[in-house]
Amino acid sequence: MSRPTRRQVLYGSAAAVTGAVLAAPAAFADTAAARPTAGHGDSAGHGHPAGHGPSGGHQMAEPFDEVYQGRHIEGWQSEDGGHGGHHAGRAAGPHEGMDFVVRIDNDDLHVMRNADGTWISLVNHYETFTTPRALARAAVRELQGADLVPVVTG
Amino acid sequence: MAVRKNQADLTATEKRNFVDAVLELKRSGRYDEFISTHNAFIIGDTDEGERTGHRSPSFLPWHRRFLLQFEQALQSITPSVMLPYWDWTVDRTPRSSLWADDFLGGDGRSGDGRVASGPFAFTGGKWPMNIRVDGRTFLRRSLGTGVRELPTRAEVDRVLAMTVYDAAPWNSSSDSFRNNIEGWRGPNLHNRVHVWVGGQMTTGASPNDPVFWLHHCFIDKLWADWQRMHPKSGYLPTGNTPDVIDLHDTMKPWNDVTPADLLDHTKFYTYG
Numbered sequence: 001m002s003r004p005t006r007r008q009v010l011y012g013s014a015a016a017v018t019g020a021v022l023a024a025p026a027a028f029a030d031t032a033a034a035r036p037t038a039g040h041g042d043s044a045g046h047g048h049p050a051g052h053g054p055s056g057g058h059q060m061a062e063p064f065d066e067v068y069q070g071r072h073i074e075g076w077q078s079e080d081g082g083h084g085g086h087h088a089g090r091a092a093g094p095h096e097g098m099d100f101v102v103r104i105d106n107d108d109l110h111v112m113r114n115a116d117g118t119w120i121s122l123v124n125h126y127e128t129f130t131t132p133r134a135l136a137r138a139a140v141r142e143l144q145g146a147d148l149v150p151v152v153t154g
Numbered sequence: 155m156a157v158r159k160n161q162a163d164l165t166a167t168e169k170r171n172f173v174d175a176v177l178e179l180k181r182s183g184r185y186d187e188f189i190s191t192h193n194a195f196i197i198g199d200t201d202e203g204e205r206t207g208h209r210s211p212s213f214l215p216w217h218r219r220f221l222l223q224f225e226q227a228l229q230s231i232t233p234s235v236m237l238p239y240w241d242w243t244v245d246r247t248p249r250s251s252l253w254a255d256d257f258l259g260g261d262g263r264s265g266d267g268r269v270a271s272g273p274f275a276f277t278g279g280k281w282p283m284n285i286r287v288d289g290r291t292f293l294r295r296s297l298g299t300g301v302r303e304l305p306t307r308a309e310v311d312r313v314l315a316m317t318v319y320d321a322a323p324w325n326s327s328s329d330s331f332r333n334n335i336e337g338w339r340g341p342n343l344h345n346r347v348h349v350w351v352g353g354q355m356t357t358g359a360s361p362n363d364p365v366f367w368l369h370h371c372f373i374d375k376l377w378a379d380w381q382r383m384h385p386k387s388g389y390l391p392t393g394n395t396p397d398v399i400d401l402h403d404t405m406k407p408w409n410d411v412t413p414a415d416l417l418d419h420t421k422f423y424t425y426g
Binding site: 113115123126128143 | 201327359
């Protein structure tokens with residue numbers, strides 16, 4: 001049941017699907033989430049640090065960890081997230097600019113915060129949510145039991 | 155001049171040629187490259203970082219170029235094929251001919267949302283979901299579930315009346331024509347249609363559903379309509395804007411085309 005602390009998320013090695021169209025796959029490195037490892041030995045995953053670090057001018061969202069419709073959803077602030085950092089080249093990994101990590105059954109769900117403080121996810125990318133928890137719950141409903149998979153982007 | 159027609163006006167032959175060309179691009183693997191590109195930009199475009207394909211002024215010219223590239227790919231299969239557009243202010247129910255089995259196929263079935271008939275149904279074997287965000291390998295739709303109503307003509311007209319193309323901070327919080335048509339503000343046009351269709355259309359991999367192209371073709375037509383209504387309103391910004399595509403900046407992933415190159419669609423096609 002132990003999970004890797006560093007996962008290749010979203011940007012699968014299957015980037016072999018040519019990328020002939022996309023010119024910028026190298027922009028997305030496969031750095032994993034800066035998940036705090038201390039205190040995460042148990043599957044419940046309590047003890048995520050909250051409320052510290054850069055907030056980019058917004059109130060940072062609350063961490064969460066719950067079972068929703070049979071799925072384990074959790075979210076916490078990303079240590080390497082935050083705005084105003086290293087946008088150039090987008091070389092900081094899949095969580096660059098994400099501020100917040102969301103997982104469903106230990107698989108990463110790519111999320112993004114909008115300028116007005118609302119949130120979107122890769123599963124519901126044209127619809128805004130007030131909190132990462134609401135976003136995660138919406139993704140669970142959308143997935144109807146399906147697992148998230150790493151996404152080929154180029 | 156090549157004419158992009160309303161999908162409701164296509165002949166049976168035009169529908170068949172369009173569908174067959176799309177299926178051939180899928181079979182050859184070229185279709186999925188478009189999905190990958192779109193998904194990469196939707197993940198990479200952020201409100202406070204570099205942004206090109208979405209939530210930024212170049213949303214409209216980027217998709218214009220993206221559609222042109224896709225249309226040219228279709229024409230490499232069948233030279234007469236043009237992208238049709240879906241005017242969702244008129245054809246606004248699941249009973250529209252758009253969703254008939256001789257064209258895009260219908261709504262997803264209850265339970266798992268699987269599109270079960272038409273050229274893109276899973277059972278046909280010609281439309282695998284290779285570039286996907288979850289484990290499901292079949293095309294899904296849930297028409298009118300995520301949001302009940304498609305935008306109305308009155309809502310479109312309200313957005314078309316806006317005179318300023320775009321405005322600082324040039325992102326999803328801008329008060330501008332571009333951001334209102336994209337849907338992050340105002341009555342919500344483009345974004346809402348993605349949600350109304352449901353299934354893959356709500357995800358970053360939305361081009362998995364061929365209706366993506368017809369939806370964006372109508373958005374592109376609305377940009378053209380807006381230009382005709384506001385001939386003195388140009389693309390903004392015009393220079394030195396960090397993280398944002400200015401009028402004469404080249405756009406990724408092509409790196410050889412600028413918004414200025416794409417303002418006049420009549421160089422490439424007209425709308426019928």
